[in-house]
Amino acid sequence: MINLKSSGISAGIFILIVAAFVVPVSAHGVHVTTNESAIIIADNSTGKMARSVVDEMGVNVTVYKFASADDVAHELEHALTDPNKKILAVAYTDTVQNFINQHPEVSSRIMVASANKNSIQQTLTKLNVAGATSSGFLTPLLSGLLIGLVFGLGIGAVWMKRKLI
Numbered sequence: 001m002i003n004l005k006s007s008g009i010s011a012g013i014f015i016l017i018v019a020a021f022v023v024p025v026s027a028h029g030v031h032v033t034t035n036e037s038a039i040i041i042a043d044n045s046t047g048k049m050a051r052s053v054v055d056e057m058g059v060n061v062t063v064y065k066f067a068s069a070d071d072v073a074h075e076l077e078h079a080l081t082d083p084n085k086k087i088l089a090v091a092y093t094d095t096v097q098n099f100i101n102q103h104p105e106v107s108s109r110i111m112v113a114s115a116n117k118n119s120i121q122q123t124l125t126k127l128n129v130a131g132a133t134s135s136g137f138l139t140p141l142l143s144g145l146l147i148g149l150v151f152g153l154g155i156g157a158v159w160m161k162r163k164l165i
Contacts, residue, residue: 008162012155019151037084038129039064041072043091046115050090053120059129061088069095079106086127090115 038061042050047065054061066072072092076099079085087110089096100107113123 008158012158016151016155038062038086038124038127039075039088040120041066041075041087041089041091041096043067046090049115049117050120053117054124057121057124059124061124061129066092072096073099076110079110083109085109086129087111088113088120088123088127090120 040063051063093112113119
């Protein structure tokens with residue numbers, strides 16, 4: 001006969017483990033992501049400075065450090081099919097400028113800026129991302145706590161019910 005106490009606990013643990021590993025995957029190859037509407041293309045020398053400008057402005061823009069011009073070109077190609085994608089390049093500017101010259105229809109969404117604070121701020125404003133607000137740390141924290149509380153209460157109720165019988 002199957003022990004109901006251990007099978008209930010095992011099922012709860014299995015569900016918890018499966019839920020922990022269920023993550024949306026939206027990338028293939030070198031493509032960064034499709035969930036973010038604004039990114040900054042940087043390299044090792046410009047990444048920290050670009051991140052500090054974004055943090056100072058309080059905008060929801062992700063800074064990605066690319067390792068090669070081919071990776072940048074691949075990411076730019078994804079902007080052709082995603083009309084909401086906005087890209088600011090502070091590195092690999094020649095690659096980005098060549099792409100803009102070949103595809104002028106994306107020139108309002110893909111821009112090149114000098115690797116300095118004022119240029120990045122002005123270009124982010126032109127891309128209309130300067131007014132965006134960052135969700136910060138509190139929203140994901142509260143969401144996680146709420147999900148954990150509901151899930152924990154459910155498992156606790158099942159466990160206590162099995163324990164009482």
